[in-house]
Amino acid sequence: QTRRITAADIRARKGLEPLVCLTAYDAPMARLLDPHCDLLLVGDSVGMVVHGLASTIGVTLDMMILHGQAVMRGANRALVAVDMPFGSYEKSPQQAFENAARIMSETGCQAIKIESGTYAGDTIEFMAQRSIPVIGHVGLRPQAALAEGGFKAKGKTGAERDRVIEEAVIAEKAGAFAIVIEGVDEELAREITGTVKVPTIGIGASGHCDGQILVTQDMLGVFDWTPKFVKRYDNMAERTDAAVARYASEVRDRSFPSGDEVYTLRRIDG
Ligand code: KIV
Numbered sequence: 229q230t231r232r233i234t235a236a237d238i239r240a241r242k243g244l245e246p247l248v249c250l251t252a253y254d255a256p257m258a259r260l261l262d263p264h265c266d267l268l269l270v271g272d273s274v275g276m277v278v279h280g281l282a283s284t285i286g287v288t289l290d291m292m293i294l295h296g297q298a299v300m301r302g303a304n305r306a307l308v309a310v311d312m313p314f315g316s317y318e319k320s321p322q323q324a325f326e327n328a329a330r331i332m333s334e335t336g337c338q339a340i341k342i343e344s345g346t347y348a349g350d351t352i353e354f355m356a357q358r359s360i361p362v363i364g365h366v367g368l369r370p371q372a373a374l375a376e377g378g379f380k381a382k383g384k385t386g387a388e389r390d391r392v393i394e395e396a397v398i399a400e401k402a403g404a405f406a407i408v409i410e411g412v413d414e415e416l417a418r419e420i421t422g423t424v425k426v427p428t429i430g431i432g433a434s435g436h437c438d439g440q441i442l443v444t445q446d447m448l449g450v451f452d453w454t455p456k457f458v459k460r461y462d463n464m465a466e467r468t469d470a471a472v473a474r475y476a477s478e479v480r481d482r483s484f485p486s487g488d489e490v491y492t493l494r495r496i497d498g
C-alpha cells in the first residue's frame with residue numbers, strides 16, 4: 229500500500245527536486261500517469277480538451293466532480309487536485325468554501341485550485357483556515373481570457389509584472405500551499421519563485437519554477453495545435469489516425485475479425 233502524497237509533502241519540496249505534474253481527467257489515464265507524477269490536476273482544461281468547448285468558461289462544478297471521481301479511482305499515489313470552475317468561487321469566500329467542500333467530499337481529492345487574482349486573498353484564507361488545501365494560479369489566467377481580450381503571456385509592462393508578483397504573494401500569504409504560474413517570462417518566474425516560500429509550478433513559465441505542469445493531451449499530441457510552451461512527447465493524433473485507418477481498411481476487406489478474434493464454442497445441446 230503506497231502512501232498518498234499530501235499537500236504538506238508538496239509544500240516541503242520547495243527548492244528541491246522539481247515537482248512533476250500533469251493534468252488527468254479519467255481513470256485509465258490517471259492510472260498510467262500516477263507512478264510518474266507527484267501531482268495530478270483535474271484541470272478545467274477538461275472543458276476544452278475533452279468536451280470540445282471553446283474556453284473553460286462553460287465548465288461546471290458537476291463536470292469537475294465527475295472527472296475528479298474518475299481520476300481518484302485511477303490514482304493512488306499522486307496528490308490529486310481539482311480545479312474550481314468559473315463562477316464557483318469568485319462571489320465570496322463562503323461560496324468558495326461550500327463548493328470546495330463539495331468537490332473534496334464528493335471526489336475524495338486532496339486539494340483544490342483557483343485562478344487567483346489580487347482579489348482572491350480573502351477567499352484563499354477563508355478556505356485554508358477551514359482545512360481546505362488550496363493551490364493558487366497566477367499570471368495568465370484562462371478564466372479571465374474573455375475579459376482580457378485573449379490568452380496573453382503576462383509581464384510586458386512593469387505594472388503587469390508587479391501585479392503578477394502581487395497575485396503570487398497574496399496567494400502565499402493567504403495560505404496557498406503551492407502556486408501555478410502560467411504564461412510569464414523567465415525573469416518573472418525566477419523572481420516569483422525566489423519571493424514566495426511555497427513551490428511554484430510552471431506552465432509556459434520557464435525552468436525557474438519548483439515544478440512543471442502540462443496538459444496531458446497537449447504533451448501527447450492529441451491535437452495538431454501546439455502552444456509555444458508545449459513540448460510534444462508523442463503524436464497521438466497521427467498514431468490514432470494510422471491505427472483507425474488500419475481498422476477501417478481491415479473491416480472493409482474482411483481481414484478483421486480473423487480467426488484469432490472469434491469465439492469457438494463447443495455446443496452442449498447436441
Ligand atoms: O486547467 C488546467 O489544465 C490548468 C493547468 C494546466 C495549470 O489549470
Ligand code: NA
Pocket residue numbers: 271272273311370
Ligand atoms: Na485550469
